[in-house]
Amino acid sequence: INFIDTADAYGKGIAEEILGEALTPEKRNRIILATKFWAKMGDHPNSSGCSRHHIMKAVEASLKRLSTDYIDLYLVHHPDRQTPVEEVLSALDTLIKQGKVRYIGVSNHYAWQMAHMLGISALHNWEPITCIQCRYNIMDRVVENETVPFCKRFNIATMIYGPLSGGILAGRYERGKPIPEGSRAGKDGQLRKELTDEVFDLLDVL
Incomplete structure (x- = not known):
């Protein structure tokens, strides 16, 4: 590095x-x-x-x-x-x-x-x-x-x-499950707004 x-x-x-x-x-x-x-x-x-x-x-x-x-x-x-x-x-x-x-x-x-x-x-x-x-x-x-x-x-x-879109593309968050404690989305309200059904639909395809 x-x-x-x-x-x-x-x-x-x-x-x-x-x-x-x-x-x-x-x-x-x-x-x-x-x-x-x-x-x-x-x-x-x-x-x-x-x-x-x-x-x-x-x-x-x-x-x-x-x-x-x-x-x-x-x-x-x-x-x-x-x-x-x-x-x-x-x-x-x-x-x-x-x-x-x-x-x-x-x-x-x-x-x-x-x-x-x-x-x-x-x-x-x-x-x-x-x-x-x-x-x-x-x-x-x-x-x-x-x-x-x-x-x-x-x-x-x-x-x-x-x-990795704040961990979204790393599989950090799952549809219908609570946001993991200590995760970035747990502290970032803007990132939480990105956790939509449309995003999870894309993740299902990936």
Whole structure:
């Protein structure tokens, strides 16, 4: 294993802290480390989203928790509809120039949003996004319509999450039976909503 993906949102920073304790300097040099920002990390009005203020604060906090002086891949976890794309990309370009981040990318974005970002970056001669992290599995293949073709055309790497759909495709849940104690669906209301008869019908076929 030489690639680790995390985010400040995972456990409100705890996941990054655990990684920081585990990654000795020797191990860090052999690892490609990706993390994400966007989530609300405090009570301050600017403690979430993609404003320049938050990006600068978020990267310093992640670097400290990860016990490293650079992040290989820094991802926008979700689109921020309140912040101009120019502000987001300008801040990320600054981080690359400062040596705190090597590459930038996005997560949970549409193809048109990535196209917009690439255009803005080219216009201002800023570093472009190089990667997207998106949900993809045998039951959720929507990214095949636009995202994957777009990434192939513009040489953007794809990083997949949810290949087992939160455990649904692993046989973790059964029709008509209680949700297992301690399972992800037991804590995630959105995942529970996905446990429909239609989904179980698909699982029966699989």
